Amino acid sequence: MSQPSFTCPHCKSHAIAVKSRPMGILMKETTYRCKNLECGHVFVCTVEVSRTLSPSGMPDPDIHIPLSQHMRPSQKLAAS
Numbered sequence: 001m002s003q004p005s006f007t008c009p010h011c012k013s014h015a016i017a018v019k020s021r022p023m024g025i026l027m028k029e030t031t032y033r034c035k036n037l038e039c040g041h042v043f044v045c046t047v048e049v050s051r052t053l054s055p056s057g058m059p060d061p062d063i064h065i066p067l068s069q070h071m072r073p074s075q076k077l078a079a080s
């Protein structure tokens, strides 16, 4: 599974993704397991699309994602 690694909040070792499931088009939940055998922490992270930095060239009219404040004014006009 090609998920980004995550740091275990308890022992600060690398944790690996063991399971992921979509929670809709803009969100997913991923279960991580700490690689430190003495720790063994298993935890769930939520990943959510939170804002647009550069607008899509193929926008879906049903998808509404807030625009980042860091977008250039010309990008904001193109995305609206």
Ligand SMILES: [Zn+2]
Binding pocket: 008, 009, 010, 011, 012, 013, 034, 035, 036, 039, 040, 041
């Ligand atoms: Zn750990």
